[in-house]
Amino acid sequence: MPPIARIEPLTTARALRGPFDYRLPPELAGVEVGSLLVVPFGGRDLLGVVAELADTTDVPEEKLAEPRAVLEPGVPAELVGLARWIADEYCSTPARALGLVLPPGAGRSTRPRVRTRHVLVAELSASGRLALALAADGAPLPGEPAPGASNGDGSAAGTAARAPRLTPKQHTVLSTLATAGPLPAAQTGADHGSLRRLAERGLLVLERREQRRRPVHATVGARNGGAPPRLTAEQEAALEPLVAALEAPDGTLNPAERRFLLHGVTGSGKTEVYLQAAAAALAAGRSVIVLVPEIALAPQTVGRFQARFGDTVAVLHSQLGQGERYDEWMRLRRGEARICVGPRSAVFAPLTDVGLIIVDEEHEPAYKHEGDPRYDARRVAARRAHDEGAVLLSGSATPRPESVHALRRLRITRRVDGRPLPPVEILDMRDARHPLHPVTREALADVRRAGRKAIVLVNRRGWSNFLSCRSCGKVWQCPQCDVALVLHRSQRAVSCHHCGHSERVPSGCPDCGSVSLARHGSGTERIEQELIEAIGDPGFPVFRLDADTTATKGAIARALVRFDAAPAGVLVGTQIVAKGHDFPDVTLGVVLDADQTLRFPDFRADERTFSLIAQLAGRAGRGEHGDGRVLVQTLAVEERAILAAAAHDSDGFLAGELARRELLRYPPFASLIRVVCSAEQLADAHAAAEAVARLVDAPGAQVLGPAPLFRLRGRERSQLVIKATQRRAAVQSVAAAVDAVARTPIGRRASLSADVDPQ
Ligand code: ADP
Ligand code: ZN
Ligand code: ZN
Secondary structure: OOOEEEEEEOOOOOOOOOOEEEEOOHHHOOOOOOOEEEEEEOOEEEEEEEEEEEOOOOOOHHHOOOOOEEEOOOOOHHHHHHHHHHHHHOOOOHHHHHHOOOOOOOOOOOOOOOOOEEEEEEEEOHHHHHHHHHHHHOOOOOOOOOOOOOOOOOOHHHHOOOOOOOOHHHHHHHHHHHHHOOEEHHHOOOOHHHHHHHHHOOOEEEEEEEEOOOOOOOOOOOOOOOOOOOOOHHHHHHHHHHHHHHHOOOOOOOHHHHEEEEEEOOOOOHHHHHHHHHHHHHHOOOEEEEEOOOHHHOHHHHHHHHHHHHHHEEEOOOOOOHHHHHHHHHHHHOOOOOEEEEOHHHHHOOOOOEEEEEEOOOOOHHHEOOOOOOOEHHHHHHHHHHHHOOEEEEEEOOOOHHHHHHOEEEEEOOOOOOOOOOOEEEEEOOOOOOOOOHHHHHHHHHHHHHOOEEEEEOOOOOOEOEEEEOOOOOEOEOOOOOOEOEEEOOOOEEEOOOOOOEEEOOOOOOOOOOOOEEEEOOOHHHHHHHHHHHHOOOOOOEEEEOOOOOOOOOHHHHHHHHHHHOOOEEEEEOHHHHOOOOOOOEEEEEEOOHHHHHHOOOOOHHHHHHHHHHHHHHHOOOOOOOOOEEEEEEOOOOOHHHHHHHOOOHHHHHHHHHHHHHHHOOOOOOEEEEEEEEEOOHHHHHHHHHHHHHHOOOOOEEEEEEEEEEEEOOEEEEEEEEEEOOHHHHHHHHHHHHHHHHOOHHHHOOEEEEEEOOO
16 A cells, blocks of 8 residues: 545635545655645645655545655754644644645645745856966967867866966956855846856856745844843843753653743843843753744834844745745745744744743734634643743743743843833823823923933824714714724825725715814824924934835835934834834833723723833833833823823733623633624624524634624624533534534625634
8 A cells, every 4th residue: 555645625615624545655665744746636736745654544545646746945843833723723724734835835726826936056166266366477488279169178287387368348347246245147248158168167166056035024123133142140141941841851841831921011121031032042052933023013023033043044034035935934944044033923933942932012903814714823832832842932021811821931120221211191181171181291391302212102093083063963984894084184184093994085075065073082194283283403313114105015114224224202102112122312202092902892902001101101111212202191090000000000900901801701811702794784694693602602602792893894693602611612612613603694794704702
C-alpha cells in the first residue's frame, strides 16, 4: 500500500468537509504535512493542504486518485495543526482557517500568483581581480598580443603576468564590481552583451540569483541603536524568570508556567525586556514572534527590533506589496530570518522551533480578527506557544483582567527615567458651554508659551455627532443602518460610520421645510477648528489624526513623523493618538468626553475607559521635561474607571474589575459566544435566533436573547449571547446549532454567524 495523504481542500464551500484521501505515487514521496497539492476533485482541480499522512484508507483502491502537482512552498506542519484548532475553536471551517497560514499569494487558485524573483547578478572572478591588479601595475607592453580577446580563452591564470586587454569601459565595469561587490546586472553600467563577453573571458561570473524584495520602513525615531542598555533592577527581575523559562529543559515546566504578563507603566522599559528575552531565545537556538496591534502605530517597536537584530528580523503585514510579503515570508520559512514582527496575522509566521511569542500592548482590541474565522490572536498565540513549548510574553501598561487572572505576572512599577506619572485632573463638564473646558484652554496656552507639545483625544471623527431639525426634531439617519449620520464639514457631507453611506449636507429639513438645523456633539474635525481658534498662533500648528486623514497607505506613519519633527504643536485625533508612540516633548494630554466609551453597553466599557486615560497619561511627560499633565473632561465625574485612572491605580482597578466580573459571570469567569442572525425582515432574523437558542445545549451555558440589534447595511439583526463556563462544550454546541439551523427553511431566510469571545 503506497502512503496516503489526507487533504483539506481550500474551498469556501462550507458544505465540502474534508479531509479527503489521495494516493501518493513514489515521485511524491517527499510530500509532508503542510505540503500544498493540486488534486483532482469532482471533475476539476482543487488546491489542498496535506493535513495528515496515513498508511491505510477506507477509500477503495480503484477510487483513490493521485495528486496532480505539488506547489512550493508548503507551510510548516505546526501551522496545519494550529489552523485546525482555530476552525474548531471559532466555529469556522478547516479550509477558512488554513487560508490564514498559506504563503502570501496562495489561495484557492491552483497556480501561485507570486514567485521568488530572480535577477542576473555580476560578480568579479579571481581572474577579473588579477586582471585589474595587472592593469594597475602597468598597461600591456606595446605590440603584445592581447590574450584571446574575441573568443575568450578566459584563463588569466595561464597568462601569468600579462594583463588581458581591457577597453576603458570594461575596466570601469570590473573596477565597479571590485569596490561594490556583486551587483545586479542592471546596476553595473554595462549592457548584457558586454557583461556576457567579460563572463566568457572568465573575468566575471554572471548568475541568476534569488532576490528578496525588502520593505523599507518609516521609523519614528528609533532613538537608541544597537547596544542594549544596563537593565534597571525591576527589568532585571522581570527578565530573570523569562530567561529561566526559555532555558528550562523540555518537560520541566508545564505550559501555564511558561505564560507571562509583563505589567508595567508606559516608559517602564517593557520593550527593552522584550528585546533581551528575544536575544535569549535566539541564543537558545529558537525563533521569536513579536505581535504588535497595528504596524502603522508601532514603527518604534519595529525599528528597535531591527536596530538590535538587523536582518534576522522579518516584518509581515498587509501594507507590504505582495512580492515583498512573499519574500519576507520566504526568509522566515527558510530560516534566513528568525524573528517575525507584525500584527495579529504574524502569529502564523512560518517559523519553526518558536521559543518566544511576544504580544505587545496586549489590551488592544485589534488582536481580534473581525472576519471568518473570528480568531483572537492572543489566544492563538497562547495555543501556539503551548504546542511548540514556547514562552508566551504578553505586555501592557493596562492589561486585560483576563490576562492578570491567567498569566504569571511580572511587575514594573517605575518608569526607566525615574519620573513619576503625570498628575491627572478630572474636569467636570456638566455645566460646560464649550467643548474645551477653561482649564484645558489655559493649559494649552501654557504649552504654547513653553514651546512644547500636547495630545488631544476625541472619541469621534467628523464635525458633529448628529444633525437635527430645530423645528420638527427630525434626526438625519442612515437609510441602511439605524444610526445617526455624522457631519463631515470639509467633505460637505453627512456620512454613516458603519456602512460608509454618504450624502450632501442638507440645506433644510425635507419634512417641515425649516432651514434651521442643529449640530450636536463634537468630533475631531470640529475640535481641530476650535483648537486653531483658541490657540490663534500659526507657530503652534494643529495636526489631526483620524480615519479621515489617514485613509491612504502610510498616512498614519507620515502624520506621526510630522508631529514628531515639529518643534511644537498639538496632535488631535481619535484613540489612535493614545497608542504606542513615544514623543519626548509632549507635556500635556487631554481626553475630551471621557465617558463616551462608558456609554457603550459592553462589559468591557470600564476596562476601555481606564485604559484610554492611562495610556494617554503614559504619553505625557516622557522626555527631559518631567512636567507632564493630563486633563480628563467628563460628565461622569464619579465613575470608578475614571477615578482609578486619575489615581494611576492599575492594581486597584484590576482587582475591582475582576471582582465585578466574577459576580456577573463575565470573562475570565465565563466565555461569551455571540450569534448574530440577519435578514431583510426582523421576524426572520428573530426566528433564526430563536431556533439556535432552542438547540444550544451545553452544561453551564446560559442563553441570553434573542434581542434586536440596530439595523446594519439594510439588514435587520437579532442577537443571542451565550455565557458558558465550559467553553469547549458550549462552542461545539453553538457551532452545531448554527449549522443545523442554517440548513432549515428558517435558516435559509437569514444569515447566521457565531463569534467566540466577541469584542
Ligand atoms: P515601554 O515599552 O515600557 O513603554 P521602553 O522599553 O520603550 O518602555 O522604554 C522607555 C525608554 O527608556 C526607551 O527610550 C528605552 O530605550 C529606554 N530604556 C529602557 N530600558 C532602559 C535601561 N535599562 N536603561 C536606559 N534606558 C532604557
Ligand atoms: Zn423639520
Ligand atoms: Zn449606514
